[in-house]
Amino acid sequence: MATRKMLTGNYAAAYGAKLARVEVFPAFPITPQTPVMEKIVEFIENGELDAEFIPMESEHSVMAAAVAAEAMGARTFTATSSQGLLYMHENLFVASGIRLPVVMAIVNRVVGPPNTVLNDLSDSLDQRDTSWIQIYVENAQEVLDMIPQAYRIGEDERVLLPVAICFEGIIISHYMEPVEILDQDKVDHFLPPYRPKQVVLDPDRPMSLGQIVMDDTYITEMKYQQQEAMDRSKAVIREVDEAFGDAFGRWYGGLFAAEWIDGAEVVLLTLGSLASTVRAVVKQLRDEAGLPIGFVKLRAFRPFPAQELRDCLSHVKAAVVLEKGVSIGAGGPVFLDLSHCLNRRDRMPLLIDYIVGLGGRDVTFEEVRNIALTVFEERHADSITNPVRWHQVRGL
Amino acid sequence: MINNPRDALFKEDYFHPGHPLCPGCPGGMALRWIMKVLGRDSIANVGATCLCLPTHVYPHSLEIPSLYIAMAPSPAGISGMSAAIRILKRKGVIPAEKRITVFAISGDGSTADIGMAALSGAAERNDDGLYFCFDNEAYMNTGIQRSSTTPQFSWTFSTTKGKVQRKKDLPKIMAAHDIPYVATLSVAYPEDFVRKVEKARDMGPGFKYFQIHGPCPTGWRFPEHKTVEVARLAVETGFWSLYEVVHGSFNITYRPRKRLPVVDYVKLQGRFQGLTAQDIRTLQNWVDEKEEGPGS
Numbered sequence: 036m037a038t039r040k041m042l043t044g045n046y047a048a049a050y051g052a053k054l055a056r057v058e059v060f061p062a063f064p065i066t067p068q069t070p071v072m073e074k075i076v077e078f079i080e081n082g083e084l085d086a087e088f089i090p091m092e093s094e095h096s097v098m099a100a101a102v103a104a105e106a107m108g109a110r111t112f113t114a115t116s117s118q119g120l121l122y123m124h125e126n127l128f129v130a131s132g133i134r135l136p137v138v139m140a141i142v143n144r145v146v147g148p149p150n151t152v153l154n155d156l157s158d159s160l161d162q163r164d165t166s167w168i169q170i171y172v173e174n175a176q177e178v179l180d181m182i183p184q185a186y187r188i189g190e191d192e193r194v195l196l197p198v199a200i201c202f203e204g205i206i207i208s209h210y211m212e213p214v215e216i217l218d219q220d221k222v223d224h225f226l227p228p229y230r231p232k233q234v235v236l237d238p239d240r241p242m243s244l245g246q247i248v249m250d251d252t253y254i255t256e257m258k259y260q261q262q263e264a265m266d267r268s269k270a271v272i273r274e275v276d277e278a279f280g281d282a283f284g285r286w287y288g289g290l291f292a293a294e295w296i297d298g299a300e301v302v303l304l305t306l307g308s309l310a311s312t313v314r315a316v317v318k319q320l321r322d323e324a325g326l327p328i329g330f331v332k333l334r335a336f337r338p339f340p341a342q343e344l345r346d347c348l349s350h351v352k353a354a355v356v357l358e359k360g361v362s363i364g365a366g367g368p369v370f371l372d373l374s375h376c377l378n379r380r381d382r383m384p385l386l387i388d389y390i391v392g393l394g395g396r397d398v399t400f401e402e403v404r405n406i407a408l409t410v411f412e413e414r415h416a417d418s419i420t421n422p423v424r425w426h427q428v429r430g431l
Numbered sequence: 432m433i434n435n436p437r438d439a440l441f442k443e444d445y446f447h448p449g450h451p452l453c454p455g456c457p458g459g460m461a462l463r464w465i466m467k468v469l470g471r472d473s474i475a476n477v478g479a480t481c482l483c484l485p486t487h488v489y490p491h492s493l494e495i496p497s498l499y500i501a502m503a504p505s506p507a508g509i510s511g512m513s514a515a516i517r518i519l520k521r522k523g524v525i526p527a528e529k530r531i532t533v534f535a536i537s538g539d540g541s542t543a544d545i546g547m548a549a550l551s552g553a554a555e556r557n558d559d560g561l562y563f564c565f566d567n568e569a570y571m572n573t574g575i576q577r578s579s580t581t582p583q584f585s586w587t588f589s590t591t592k593g594k595v596q597r598k599k600d601l602p603k604i605m606a607a608h609d610i611p612y613v614a615t616l617s618v619a620y621p622e623d624f625v626r627k628v629e630k631a632r633d634m635g636p637g638f639k640y641f642q643i644h645g646p647c648p649t650g651w652r653f654p655e656h657k658t659v660e661v662a663r664l665a666v667e668t669g670f671w672s673l674y675e676v677v678h679g680s681f682n683i684t685y686r687p688r689k690r691l692p693v694v695d696y697v698k699l700q701g702r703f704q705g706l707t708a709q710d711i712r713t714l715q716n717w718v719d720e721k722e723e724g725p726g727s
């Protein structure tokens with residue numbers, strides 16, 4: 036039976052992992068991820084979840100143990116934040132390079148200095164080149180729903196890539212919301228046990244994983260296979276979203292959710308918890324001022340839905356990205372990716388980037404409204420000189 | 432089970448001939464014997480060491496499943512694999528009675544330097560597996576640079592005037608972790624080697640640590656046919672000693688009848704070429720002062 040409970044995003048992640056019947060859970064504590072770890076340990080210790088918890092001595096070892104456990108054929112889960120995620124970096128490539136569908140909850144937190152437990156998306160956006168699927172979610176329910184989905188996506192034989200479900204620390208991880216805890220039997224039906232056929236360490240069928248090559252014979256090809264798997268994962272993410280919706284009555288839109296796009300002249304695009312605020316602003320500007328503004332909630336940052344966004348946004352005059360992360364020296368990571376996919380010879384929408392919410396600085400309804408109105412005024416401009424805008428810098 | 436250690440050495444091979452290690456490399460011998468003892472129902476975690484070459488450099492491989500993750504975390508590989516085996520046995524995916532031995536092998540730099548936290552973590556948790564540190568006393572894979580287990584006065588490309596510090600005593604540190612088994616090994620004493628690995632294999636679950644003294648002709652600068660001779664002299668001079676620590680109780684497994692002077696060992700090796708008489712006395716004092724017990 037499904038039940039409803041008041042849950043934080045962290046507990047929602049722990050429930051998601053329990054529902055997915057994860058088998059090995061190596062972890063190391065870091066704020067704001069810690070309650071995910073503590074809750075899963077509680078599930079294991081009180082017998083609600085049959086799994087092995089390994090209290091690792093560092094995140095580097097966490098991801099190594101996750102790789103090893105998953106390579107043995109056990110469904111493996113972990114969670115981390117910020118400095119912990121960066122500490123894993125080397126082994127993130129190993130998980131994806133060996134094609135192991137580990138799933139990780141990334142509870143987003145600023146990468147210091149300045150050191151803080153407050154949030155933005157800079158930790159996970161920074162991992163974009165590790166060949167992990169990354170899905171950003173908006174609230175605790177979506178966190179819970181996405182953990183079983185993540186396994187079904189990653190374990191699909193067309194994909195076999197690790198998956199990160201990313202949600203912001205504090206604002207999602209620590210605030211309570213009413214969350215539906217899915218029915219276990221239905222989840223078992225949705226997500227059968229993981230019994231890998233391709234990549235598995237089995238003495239009866241020996242294979243070496245993580246090979247070293249002395250010339251370039253296979254490197255390009257193996258990377259290209261990862262690229263192809265990433266490409267194929269787009270369809271799988273959509274299919275799994277459909278299947279989940281059919282089973283549980285909630286659809287999230289797969290790679291991204293677009294609203295009010297038809298006839299929109301300006302589209303606001305964001306990801307994570309900001310989606311709730313931006314959607315509300317867009318709705319108000321449409322309903323009350325009648326402005327032709329649309330909204331996109333980006334969910335998959337990897338695979339980046341380039342072609343799909345291009346199809347969605349080709350008719351608009353201006354697209355605005357609001358993102359809680361920045362590649363210093365260039366612009367917001369989402370903006371940079373969007374720029375390449377909207378690039379066209381004939382006509383390209385104006386593309387503007389707002390760097391907001393760094394370090395968890397509140398992004399208010401009013402602020403987003405002002406951004407929307409500013410860009411709406413600019414929408415016919417032939418070009419702009421300041422596409423990347425650090426919006427909330429005090430004293431500027 | 433093998434009762435006579437000699438029998439193990441005649442068992443089948445899971446380590447293939449034609450490997451790409453340097454001529455005279457003791458790592459090939461060690462790995463071959465380990466494989467003979469642990470057999471086909473074992474799984475390897477290999478760290479960044481010259482021993483990657485025969486195990487993981489395509490198209491070379493062992494004849495058992497093996498995983499290379501990265502330089503530091505092969506102990507964590509033991510943790511992840513042994514946890515996976517436990518849960519998969521509970522769920523009946525792996526038959527409960529099937530014995531799978533998980534082991535890791537890595538170099539001294541990987542073990543004593545970059546992987547020290549991972550090693551200590553796996554040992555403190557007493558995760559189930561055998562860990563072999565292949566101690567050739569430097570970073571050899573990257574072309575002979577010092578590690579914390581390089582002995583004092585040794586030349587390497589990063590200690591061109593001789594290393595200032597003494598060799599880190601890792602077996603002693605591991606014994607302090609209160610794990611079921613710690614042992615030192617030498618390729619000059621194959622029976623002692625095999626007996627200890629068998630003993631650890633047949634113990635109950637827990638973390639077992641081995642350190643293999645591995646004279647490296649390439650890095651230590653001696654002729655490649657002298658590997659076993661150098662290995663033996665290390666033990667006969669007391670530079671390296673053979674012991675085991677079983678559940679905390681220390682036991683010398685081979686005691687030279689009369690210790691030879693350290694100079695007999697040192698003079699065969701180009702890495703100690705520049706040593707003065709005073710340096711050799713210092714090394715002799717180091718050997719003499721090492722009390723018996725872990726690390727002697």
Ligand SMILES: Cc1ncc(C[n+]2csc(CCOP(=O)(O)OP(=O)(O)O)c2C)c(N)n1
Pocket residue numbers: 479480481482501502503537538539540541542565567569570571572573578
């Ligand atoms: C994180 C990281 N840093 C550096 C390296 C480069 N590296 C590869 S092998 C090696 C030296 C290994 O030395 P040791 O562990 O003593 O093993 P040996 O080669 O002597 O067998 C180094 C530094 C690496 N692979 N990973």
